Amino acid sequence: MFAISRCFRLSRCLPAFRRGLSESSQSGPRTLVAIDFDRTIVEQDSYLAVSQLLPTRQRKEMQNLIPKCGWLNFISRVLQLLHSEHKVNFATVAMRVRSLRAVPGMLRVVRRLARIPEVELCIVSDANSFFIDEWLQAYDIECLFAGGVFTNPACVQASGAVLVLPYQEQGDCELCPFNLCKGSVLEELTCSGRYERVIYVGDSCNDLCAMKRLREKDVACIRRGYELHGKIAAHGQELACSVLTWRDGHELVELLMPKIVA
Incomplete structure (x- = not known):
């Protein structure tokens, strides 16, 4: 249907490939650290950042559509307008994404956790593979x-x-958008039997869906000052796991390391 010159890794294919690489070199109990992307790894929402390539008036008009149409339809429309009306191609979009600042200390978190043999990292995000791949490759x-x-x-x-x-x-989960239920992703991972424990790091209410699938031995890490932190008091009893709150990556790594090496 589409002529495609450059395809980015499909989310359902990539994890199986990467897990295969890990399984060949590691065995025994493992901990999965699942991390959101926007406002958790990168400081700014990537969709809003890319929308800043639009003229101010047009950008505001697009943002007004988010409550009605959702984030996926929003970014799809933004990308369409950028290309058709403003002649902005993928290279310019990629440069904008690559310029996003990391949450302070988060690169340290990722690199330090990745050095622990028993730990495996993954991303669960309502962004997209183009934005995430470009940013990860930049670093x-x-x-x-x-x-x-x-x-x-x-x-x-x-x-x-x-x-x-x-x-x-999907239409079953009211906490998540139609295009991605983070809870279903976490449930699949936890039920795989591959991980003894899961640590989930996020900031938004759709991350709550994933956190509600965590078990007593798992850990939810909620970023202070952001959407989910303001609402967790009303939902805390719905979580079976333990809960940590963090401000930046420097604090997060200090909170996580005792739990992982214990």
Whole structure:
């Protein structure tokens, strides 16, 4: 249906490949650290950052559509406008994504955890594979996420436009958008029997869905000052796992290390 010149790794294919690499070199109990991307690894929401390539008035009009149409439809429309009306191709979009700042200390978290043989890292995000891959490659850390990247697949068409597709189509979960239920991803991972424990790091209410699937021995790490932290008091009793709150990566790594090496 589409002429595609550059395809980015589909979220359902990549994790299986990466898990195969890890299984050949490691055995025994393992801990999975699953991390959100926007406002958890990178400081800014990547979709809003890319929308800043639009003229101010048009950007505000697009952002007004988010409550009604959702984030995936928002970024799809933004990318379409950038390419068709403003002649912005994938290379410019990639440069914008690569310029996003990491949450302070988060690169330290990722690199330190990746050095622990019993730990496997993955990303669970409602962003997309194009944005995430570009950013990880900019910091040369894509190989550290051996557990995979679970997100909306994206590709670059022959025209140079970026096309984003839904990871799934679901209507059962009210906490998550139609295109990605983070809880279903976490449930699949925890039920695989591969991980003795799961640590989930996030900031938003769709991360709550994933955290509700965690077990008593698992850990939810909620970023202070962001959406989920403000609402967790009303939902804390729904979580079976222990809960940590963190401000930045420097604090997060100090909180996590005793739990992982214990």
